[in-house]
Amino acid sequence: xxxxxxxxxxxQSISMASVFERYGLVIFLVALMVVAAxxxxxxxxxxxxxxxxTIAAPLGMVxxxxxxxxxxxxxxxxxxxxxxxxxxxxxxxxxxxxEAIPLIFIAAIALSALVGLVNGWxxxxxxxxxxxxxLAMMIILxxxxxxxxxGAPISTxxxxxxxxxSGRILGVPVNLITLAFLATAFGIxxxxxxxxxxxxxxxSNPKAAFLNGVAPDRVVILCYVICSVxxxxxxxxxLGYVGTVSNWVGQGYELDSIVAAVMGGVALSGGRxxxxxxxxxxxxxxxxxxxxxxxxxxxxxQLIIKGIIIIGAAAFYRTRLA
Amino acid sequence: xxxxxxxIRRNRLMLSYLIVAVLLVLLAVAGGLLSxxxxxxxxxxxxLQQLIVLGMVSLGQTFVVLMGGIDLAIGSLVGALTxxxxxxxxxxxxxxxxxxxxxxxxxxxxxxxxGLLTVVLRVHPLIVTLGMSSIIFGGTLMYRKExxxxxxxxxxxxxxxxxGGVPLSAIVLxxxxxxxxxxxxxxxxxxxxxxVGGDREAARLNGLPVDRIVVLAYALSGLCAxxxxxxxxxxxxxxxxxxxxxxxxxxxxxVVVGGTILAGGRGGVLGTFLGVLLVTMLNSLLNFVxxxxxxxWVIQGLIIIIAVGIHSARRx
Numbered sequence: 001x002x003x004x005x006x007x008x009x010x011x012q013s014i015s016m017a018s019v020f021e022r023y024g025l026v027i028f029l030v031a032l033m034v035v036a037a038x039x040x041x042x043x044x045x046x047x048x049x050x051x052x053x054t055i056a057a058p059l060g061m062v063x064x065x066x067x068x069x070x071x072x073x074x075x076x077x078x079x080x081x082x083x084x085x086x087x088x089x090x091x092x093x094x095x096x097x098x099e100a101i102p103l104i105f106i107a108a109i110a111l112s113a114l115v116g117l118v119n120g121w122x123x124x125x126x127x128x129x130x131x132x133x134x135l136a137m138m139i140i141l142x143x144x145x146x147x148x149x150x151g152a153p154i155s156t157x158x159x160x161x162x163x164x165x166s167g168r169i170l171g172v173p174v175n176l177i178t179l180a181f182l183a184t185a186f187g188i189x190x191x192x193x194x195x196x197x198x199x200x201x202x203x204s205n206p207k208a209a210f211l212n213g214v215a216p217d218r219v220v221i222l223c224y225v226i227c228s229v230x231x232x233x234x235x236x237x238x239l240g241y242v243g244t245v246s247n248w249v250g251q252g253y254e255l256d257s258i259v260a261a262v263m264g265g266v267a268l269s270g271g272r273x274x275x276x277x278x279x280x281x282x283x284x285x286x287x288x289x290x291x292x293x294x295x296x297x298x299x300x301x302q303l304i305i306k307g308i309i310i311i312g313a314a315a316f317y318r319t320r321l322a
Numbered sequence: 323x324x325x326x327x328x329x330i331r332r333n334r335l336m337l338s339y340l341i342v343a344v345l346l347v348l349l350a351v352a353g354g355l356l357s358x359x360x361x362x363x364x365x366x367x368x369x370l371q372q373l374i375v376l377g378m379v380s381l382g383q384t385f386v387v388l389m390g391g392i393d394l395a396i397g398s399l400v401g402a403l404t405x406x407x408x409x410x411x412x413x414x415x416x417x418x419x420x421x422x423x424x425x426x427x428x429x430x431x432x433x434x435x436x437g438l439l440t441v442v443l444r445v446h447p448l449i450v451t452l453g454m455s456s457i458i459f460g461g462t463l464m465y466r467k468e469x470x471x472x473x474x475x476x477x478x479x480x481x482x483x484x485x486g487g488v489p490l491s492a493i494v495l496x497x498x499x500x501x502x503x504x505x506x507x508x509x510x511x512x513x514x515x516x517x518v519g520g521d522r523e524a525a526r527l528n529g530l531p532v533d534r535i536v537v538l539a540y541a542l543s544g545l546c547a548x549x550x551x552x553x554x555x556x557x558x559x560x561x562x563x564x565x566x567x568x569x570x571x572x573x574x575x576x577v578v579v580g581g582t583i584l585a586g587g588r589g590g591v592l593g594t595f596l597g598v599l600l601v602t603m604l605n606s607l608l609n610f611v612x613x614x615x616x617x618x619w620v621i622q623g624l625i626i627i628i629a630v631g632i633h634s635a636r637r638x
Contacts, residue, residue, distance in 0.1 A: 122627060122631075126630075126631050128627065128630045129584045129585070129630075131392070131448065131584070132574070132578060132584060132626055132627075132630050133627065133630075135623075135626065136622075136623040136624070136627045137623065138623070139619045139620070139622055139623035139626075140619070140620050140623035140624065142619050143617055143618070143619030143620035143621075143622075144620055146616035146619070147614065147616040147617055151616075255456065258452075262449065268446050268448075268449065298463075300460045300461075300463035300467075301460065301464070302460070303457070303460025303463070304456070304457050304460035304461060306460075307452075307453040307454060307455070307456030307457035307458075308453065308457060309453075310449055310452065310453040310456070311439060311443065311445060311450055311453035311454070314443070314446065314449045314450075314453075315443035315444075
């Protein structure tokens with residue numbers, strides 16, 4: 001809505017269409033859950049719901065980061081490869097006690113930040129398209145990882161990693177608590193801070209941002225760093241869940257994180273979006289995946305549905321905002 | 323656009339080609355020094371034989387990128403087509419004459435659908451083709467999860483056939499690239515691909531059928547993927563849904579290495595051809611000196627960054 005709208009226009013806009021615009025995803029999620037509950041009595045069982053949420057948490061962490069990058073007209077295809085690389089890094093300590101966990105986290109975050117820095121530098125300073133920069137990073141990380149492991153899976157991990165991934169505090173999965181914490185922290189940064197406003201400004205109009213005294217390059221680089229760090233943390237939590245490091249931990253998360261963000265209304269053209277709506281996109285995605293399994297469809301069906309959803313969601317939000 | 327600006331652009335493109343050509347020569351010399359088997363006829367023949375698959379998918383990608391789009395469904399499409407071909411030919415080995423046109427028509431059709439979706443829904447091509455890739459891959463997996471099928475001997479031969487000592491596939495590739503180059507430079511429709519890639523709005527205002535050109539570029543990309551799939555199936559003899567997985571990204575590398583700008587409107591098939599030669603030769607050389615395929619990934623990533631870095635730095 002532009003500031004020029006008259007009060008009358010504004011009152012008109014409170015219609016069915018605008019309600020659907022605003023809460024469409026929530027309505028869709030609820031409808032999906034109703035369908036799931038009717039289709040399979042298993043769906044609403046606490047065990048299944050907790051299971052779904054536990055699976056969703058690492059993806060949620062990645063989506064928080066992906067949102068930052070998409071907001072500045074970017075895209076990060078290297079997140080999944082980074083998740084696996086961080087997982088391999090975690091095993092490199094060959095630690096069997098929990099004392100190593102803080103060290104693992106520090107190392108993982110440091111590596112992730114470095115990766116994000118390079119991505120951001122290539123995009124902001126070298127004018128490389130985000131697609132190519134993060135694509136190249138994806139391949140480079142993949143090669144480095146395989147060169148280190150020789151392709152074999154490893155499973156030397158401190159026992160505490162498993163607790164982080166699938167343990168519970170007062171019945172709530174630890175990784176879900178972490179996701180909530182991460183999303184709130186970055187949500188505040190994005191929607192309530194000066195930096196957040198700068199990110200939206202750079203995303204919607206870099207030139208105007210520059211003229212307003214914002215350094216677009218620095219903002220863009222920071223967004224890539226945030227994205228990589230979120231992905232790195234997501235990788236550690238996913239690792240604990242899987243237990244064994246294959247070289248493909250997190251495979252598919254690059255597409256899934258973009259799908260979820262786009263479904264959550266984060267505009268690929270930059271400058272529009274909300275972290276929490278993007279997380280709602282994650283919820284829709286995992287419920288759909290769960291539904292496919294509960295209905296007994298072949299798991300490949302998820303790929304087809306995901307493909308249709310991403311095209312459909314992108315088209316929906318484009319017409320909505322056009 | 324003034325004639326001078328046009329001239330400068332052409333010269334810059336020439337410079338890109340020159341850089342890649344020099345790299346090619348350096349690579350050949352390095353190969354010759356590092357291994358005495360590298361510059362033998364036998365190895366060169368092998369190299370030429372390997373060109374067709376990467377060459378065709380990269381050519382398809384070039385059309386789309388020049389037009390200002392990107393096609394990320396190429397790999398899944400090639401995988402699906404090998405599955406179709408190998409299973410169809412296992413069922414009826416005598417119907418090669420029917421299987422090949424069917425594969426090409428299906429491939430072109432899928433490409434056209436990609437184009438239509440970007441035009442009709444006006445969704446970013448990255449999203450459309452990524453989504454289509456997921457749909458195609460899922461569909462293929464529902465039909466066949468594991469590699470399977472077989473091809474008749476006569477069909478397998480087209481991958482290895484030679485004409486006057488030169489692999490048939492290499493001749494086919496060169497002819498197709500030459501035709502593509504002529505078409506892009508000399509015909510109205512071909513040139514309009516550049517026009518649409520350079521400035522879509524301007525192209526529309528000049529009365530070009532922009533939507534039709536977009537669909538055409540994606541359809542051509544599909545057709546190229548079909549040709550690649552035919553030779554790939556002939557060579558491997560099986561249909562493998564996952565065989566194309568790496569091809570999508572590999573198809574982009576020669577395009578950007580050859581100086582075609584990802585934003586569209588600038589570049590050409592000659593650059594892509596040189597890029598294909600460079601990538602194929604580099605991989606072959608790395609195999610010769612026993613560099614693991616893991617490091618080859620690292621190197622491929624670095625090449626993309628360096629190539630784009632060079633081209634984008636020179637643009638300033």
